[in-house]
Amino acid sequence: MQVSITVNGQQRTDEVEPRLLLAHYLRETCGLTATNIGCDSTSCGACTVVVDGLSVKSCTVLAAQTDGSQVTTLEGLSGPDGEMHPMQAAFRAEHGLQCGFCTPGMVMAAIGVLADNPDPSDREVREGLEGNLCRCTGYHNIVRAVRAAATSGPSAGQVPQAQEVQA
Amino acid sequence: MIPSQFDYVKVRSVDEAVAALTEHGEDAKLLAGGHSLLPIMKLRLAVPSVLIDISGIRDLSYVRVEGDEVAIGAGTRHFELERSEVARTEVPLLPHTAGRVGDPQVRHRGTLGGTVAHSDPASDLPTALLALGGTVVLQGPGGRREVPVTEFWTGFFETAMSPDELVVELRVPRTGTAGWGYEKFTRRENDWPIVAAAAVQGRVALANMGGSVLRASATEEALAGGASIADAAALADQGTSPTADMHADQEYRRHLARLLTRRALEKAAAA
Numbered sequence: 007m008q009v010s011i012t013v014n015g016q017q018r019t020d021e022v023e024p025r026l027l028l029a030h031y032l033r034e035t036c037g038l039t040a041t042n043i044g045c046d047s048t049s050c051g052a053c054t055v056v057v058d059g060l061s062v063k064s065c066t067v068l069a070a071q072t073d074g075s076q077v078t079t080l081e082g083l084s085g086p087d088g089e090m091h092p093m094q095a096a097f098r099a100e101h102g103l104q105c106g107f108c109t110p111g112m113v114m115a116a117i118g119v120l121a122d123n124p125d126p127s128d129r130e131v132r133e134g135l136e137g138n139l140c141r142c143t144g145y146h147n148i149v150r151a152v153r154a155a156a157t158s159g160p161s162a163g164q165v166p167q168a169q170e171v172q173a
Numbered sequence: 174m175i176p177s178q179f180d181y182v183k184v185r186s187v188d189e190a191v192a193a194l195t196e197h198g199e200d201a202k203l204l205a206g207g208h209s210l211l212p213i214m215k216l217r218l219a220v221p222s223v224l225i226d227i228s229g230i231r232d233l234s235y236v237r238v239e240g241d242e243v244a245i246g247a248g249t250r251h252f253e254l255e256r257s258e259v260a261r262t263e264v265p266l267l268p269h270t271a272g273r274v275g276d277p278q279v280r281h282r283g284t285l286g287g288t289v290a291h292s293d294p295a296s297d298l299p300t301a302l303l304a305l306g307g308t309v310v311l312q313g314p315g316g317r318r319e320v321p322v323t324e325f326w327t328g329f330f331e332t333a334m335s336p337d338e339l340v341v342e343l344r345v346p347r348t349g350t351a352g353w354g355y356e357k358f359t360r361r362e363n364d365w366p367i368v369a370a371a372a373v374q375g376r377v378a379l380a381n382m383g384g385s386v387l388r389a390s391a392t393e394e395a396l397a398g399g400a401s402i403a404d405a406a407a408l409a410d411q412g413t414s415p416t417a418d419m420h421a422d423q424e425y426r427r428h429l430a431r432l433l434t435r436r437a438l439e440k441a442a443a444a
Contacts, residue, residue, distance in 0.1 A: 007181060024181035024224065027211075046174050048212055049363070051278065060252075060281040066211050067282065070181050071204070071226065118277060136362040137276025 009073040013038070014082030015166065022069050028062075029053045031069035032079055040080035040110045044139075051138030054111035055079050056165050061118035063111075063137070078165040080110040083117075085166070092162035093117050093155045102151030104142035112138050116152045120163030125156055176214035183226045187312055190227050190339055195314050197223040199336045204228065205248060206282035208275070209291040233286070233341060236260050242307065243267075243347055247286025247340040251298075252277070254285060264345055266353040266373050270301040273355065276363035286340035289325070292332045295365040295381040299326060301355060303378035303386050304371035307345035313338035326385035348373055352444030354437030358429050360420060367420045368429035370409070372437035382413040382430050389413075392434055402442060406435035 010019045013036055020035055032038045032055065044052030046065050053064040056078040083091035090098065093113050103109040112135065119126060119134030126134060131152045132145070140148060155162040182197075184190045194201055202221035204210060205228050213219045227233070233248030236257040243263045245254065254260055254271040261268050274280055274288070274297045288298050289309060303326070308319040311334055320333045327333055334340070357369040357380075369380035370389070375396050377389040390412060395405035408431075415426035 024179055025176045027175070030175075046215070048208060048275075048279065051276070054278055061278045062281055063278045066208055068181075068204075068207065068211070070183075071207065071228065073183075115278065122277075133362070134277060137278045 007070060009069055011069070011072050011074070012076045014078055020069075024068065024070050026069045028055070028057075028064040028067040028069050028072055028077070032064060032077070035069075038079050038081050042107055042110055044107065044111075049137075049139065050108070050111075051115055051135075052108050052111040054114040054138065056114055056117065059121070059165070061115050078114075080113060082166060083113070091117075091166075092158040093120075093152075096151040096155035096158065096162070097148070100147050100151035100154050102144070102148040104140070104144040108138060108140045108142075112140065112148060116148075116155070117163055117165060119152060120156055122163075124160060124163055126152070128153065174215035176211070177217060177220050179221055180223045181226065182223060183229055185229055187230060187233070187339070187341055190225055190230065191312060191314055191337065193223075193225045194337045194339065197225070201225055201336075203287075203290070203339055205284040205287040206250065207287075208279050208283045209287060209293065227339065228284075238263055238347065239344075241347055242344045245285055245343045245345070247284065247289070247310075247342055249285050251275075251280035251283045251285070251288075255280060263347045263349060264305065266301050266305060266348065266355060266371060267298070267345065269353075270297050270355050270371065273297050273357055279363070285343055289343065290332060290334065290340050292326050292328075292330050292385060293365075294326075294329060294383060294385050294387075295369075296386070297355075297357065297366065297369060297380065299386045300366075300369055300378045300380040301371045302343060302345060303388060304373050304376045305345045305348065306376065307343065309333075309340055310342035310344060311338045312341045317341070319344070323388070329384040331385070350444070352441035354440030356433040356437045356440070358433060368415075368426050368433055370430065370433035370437040372434065372441045374441075377409065377434055377437065379409065379413065379430055379434070382410065382415045382426060384414070387413065389430070389434055392438075396438075402435060402438045406431055406438055409434035 042052040044050035201223040233246040353373040391408035410427035
């Protein structure tokens with residue numbers, strides 16, 4: 007079947023099998039390998055991307071279900087000049103990662119946390135990231151990074167608009 | 174893990190969904206949020222030949238007051254129910270419980286109708302619905318019919334639905350300011366309940382204490398007869414048949430049912 011999906015601001019049309027998972031579509035069809043597959047069972051959150059403004063676990067969504075949608079992956083966060091998204095910058099500044107495997111999903115989920123609550127407490131950040139596991143257990147610096155990003159302005163809770171990415 | 178092959182049909186209305194179910198028969202499954210169905214398809218525990226995607230039916234997503242009841246569209250996603258001001262005012266147990274399902278990413282996808290139709294005995298929202306009472310509204314080739322929640326969940330992944338029907342709406346009584354409690358025991362915050370108890374207006378429902386969500390009838394009868402919360406809650410596991418798994422054996426689940434029932438009733442009484 008044919009799907010038409012806007013990935014990181016660029017609309018593309020692909021022939022896919024109905025059973026193709028969004029995570030595999032992004033990694034193999036689009037070549038966007040920042041989205042990691044961890045548990046492959048909706049638990050760990052490593053595959054989190056943003057679909058139409060909402061964080062989702064792409065291992066549990068069919069590419070077919072996102073036909074006509076806007077999908078943003080970690081690759082879609084930075085500007086055309088390579089400038090990092092405020093959430094990426096905060097993870098870097100606060101060392102919000104150890105091995106880095108959970109980081110793409112953690113960053114995408116964290117943007118969703120700030121979209122819901124622009125000034126969360128430590129506890130609210132932890133609750134908002136309950137669907138993302140860091141097996142290095144590096145949670146302290148992740149929480150610190152999200153709180154730091156919250157102080158940088160509203161864009162920390164937004165994914166770039168399609169038009170901005172295309173410009 | 175990759176599901177086995179299937180045909181994918183996207184429908185835009187309830188009538189189209191019923192027509193597709195009629196055409197494809199028992200080999201077809203409805204796909205809404207997909208957060209119960211796709212994981213079991215990846216494990217090949219479900220191998221439908223056709224998936225009928227009903228997520229595009231926008232008029233199945235609403236929460237509104239209708240007389241003495243709150244009507245909730247089956248396509249309402251958990252995060253929408255969690256945030257609904259109407260639900261928070263009229264039937265607060267339900268949005269609270271919606272907020273305890275999985276994690277934010279799961280709540281962004283999962284739907285009320287989906288979790289109702291899936292009939293997992295360990296699911297949060299059916300437990301709350303069973304405590305609230307009310308009805309499941311189904312639509313099939315013969316039109317609409319209503320099934321009381323007390324008769325809907327008939328066993329492990331089994332319901333009173335026929336294969337050519339879909340859930341279109343849930344109707345629950347408005348409880349307003351009446352006290353309520355939902356107590357869920359998990360290893361990790363985003364897990365299914367090992368056991369959960371929902372209490373409102375003297376009714377108590379339990380998750381994961383048998384083949385389906387079920388009512389703690391002995392506790393309810395004791396409360397109606399004037400027993401204390403502690404005495405009534407001590408009967409919560411009567412008539413249940415919990416299973417044993419890696420998280421808990423049967424006796425531990427019975428203990429949790431009694432304990433969580435007491436906590437849920439105490440919260441309801443404190444409101």
